[in-house]
Amino acid sequence: GAVVSQHPSRVICKSGTSVKIECRSLDFQATTMFWYRQFPKKSLMLMATSNEGSKATYEQGVEKDKFLINHASLTLSTLTVTSAHPEDSSFYICSASTSGGNNEQFFGPGTRLTVL
Amino acid sequence: AQSVTQLDSQVPVFEEAPVELRCNYSSSVSVYLFWYVQYPNQGLQLLLKYLSGSTLVKGINGFEAEFNKSQTSFHLRKPSVHISDTAEYFCAVSLATWGGGNKLTFGTGTQLKVEL
Numbered sequence: 013g014a015v016v017s018q019h020p021s022r023v024i025c026k027s028g029t030s031v032k033i034e035c036r037s038l039d040f041q042a043t044t045m046f047w048y049r050q051f052p053k054k055s056l057m058l059m060a061t062s063n064e065g066s067k068a069t070y071e072q073g074v075e076k077d078k079f080l081i082n083h084a085s086l087t088l089s090t091l092t093v094t095s096a097h098p099e100d101s102s103f104y105i106c107s108a109s110t111s112g113g114n115n116e117q118f119f120g121p122g123t124r125l126t127v128l
Numbered sequence: 129a130q131s132v133t134q135l136d137s138q139v140p141v142f143e144e145a146p147v148e149l150r151c152n153y154s155s156s157v158s159v160y161l162f163w164y165v166q167y168p169n170q171g172l173q174l175l176l177k178y179l180s181g182s183t184l185v186k187g188i189n190g191f192e193a194e195f196n197k198s199q200t201s202f203h204l205r206k207p208s209v210h211i212s213d214t215a216e217y218f219c220a221v222s223l224a225t226w227g228g229g230n231k232l233t234f235g236t237g238t239q240l241k242v243e244l
Contacts, residue, residue, distance in 0.1 A: 016171075046231070055218065055236045056172075105171050107232075117232060119164075119171040 015039055016108050018120035025096055026128055033091045033123045035106030041086035042108030046117060047079075050103040062089055096127040130155040130221045134235035141209055142243055149204040149238045151193075151219030158224035161202040162232065163193055166216045175217075178202060179224070189213070214242045 015038040025031050035045060044063050048056040060076075062068040062083035070076045078100075080092040089108075093100050103124050107117035131154045141147045153159060160179050164172040176187025183195040193204045202219060219235040 018171075053237075053239075055234045058231060061231060103169075107172075116162075116174065116177065119173070121171040122169070124169065 014118040016042075016106065016118045016120040018104075018106055018123050020123060021121060022124045022126075024126045024128065027097055028095055030092055030094045031096055031125060033093075033104055033106075033125075035089045035091070035108070035120050037087045037108045037118070040108075040110060040118075042089075042110065043086065044109045045083055045089040046107045046109075047081060047089075047091050048105045048107070050105060050122075052103075056105060059091075093125065096125070098127045101125055101127045130159055130223070130233045132219050132221055132233055132235035134219055134238050136238050137236065138239045138241065140241045140243060143211055144208050146207050147205065147209050147213075147240065149217050149219075149240065151202045151204065151235060153200050153202065153219075153221050155200075155221065159221040160224050161193075161195060162220040162222070163187065163191070163202070163204050164218045164220060165189075166218065166237075168215075172218065175204070209240070209242050211242050211244070213240060215240060 017036045019034045047059045050056050058071050059074045060068040060070045060081050062081050064083050064086050068081035083089040103122050105122040107119045109117045133152045162177045163175040165175050166172050175191050176185045178185045178195045186192045191206050217238045220232045222230040222232050
C-alpha cells in the first residue's frame with residue numbers, strides 16, 4: 013500500500029515552455045502533498061506544501077508564479093513549471109501524507125526535468 | 129525550527145563489514161525521526177522511523193537506528209552491508225504532532241559506497 017506515482021518520469025523541453033508534472037496517490041487519500049526539488053548530489057529542498065482544496069504554501073525563496081501547484085483532489089496534485097529556463101532543470105519529487113497518522117510521507121519516484 | 133546534520137558526505141565500506149551513518153538533529157520541541165534511502169534516479173524509500181517508545185528502531189533491509197535524546201542523535205547502523213546497499217541515505221525530522229501534514233527537514237545526505 014501507500015504508493016505514489018509521478019508522471020512523466022523524465023521530460024525535456026525548450027526554454028520558455030511550460031511543463032506539468034503530476035503526482036498521484038494510488039491507494040490512499042492524500043490530504044497533504046509536498047513538492048521537493050533536488051539538485052545533483054544534494055539534499056531535498058521543500059518547495060511547497062499543498063492541502064486538498066486549498067492554496068499551496070510556498071517556502072521562502074520559491075516563486076509561486078513560476079511553480080504553480082494545484083491539489084484539486086485527494087489523489088492528485090500537479091506542479092507546473094511556467095516559462096521554464098535551463099536553471100529550472102532538476103529532479104522534482106513529490107510526497108503525500110494522510111491527515112490521520114504519524115507524519116509519514118510517501119514519496120513518488122521523481123521527475124527529471126531538463127530545459128534546453 | 130529544526131535542523132539535521134549528517135557530517136559524513138561519503139562513507140566507503142567493504143562488503144560484509146558493519147557501517148554506521150551519523151545523524152544529529154537540533155530542535156526545541158519533540159520531533160519524529162526518519163531515515164530514507166535513495167537509489168540513483170529514484171524517489172525516497174523509508175528505511176525506519178522513530179515516533180515514540182523503544183529507542184532502538186529496526187527497519188527494512190537489516191538496518192536499525194537508535195534514538196539518543198541526550199546526544200540528539202539518530203545514527204543508522206547495519207551489522208553487515210551488501211553491494212546492494214550502495215545508495216544515498218537521508219536523515220530527516222518532523223514535528224512530533226499527530227495528524228499528518230508536517231514538513232520534513234532533511235539532512236544533506238550520506239553516500240554509502242559498498243566495495244568488494
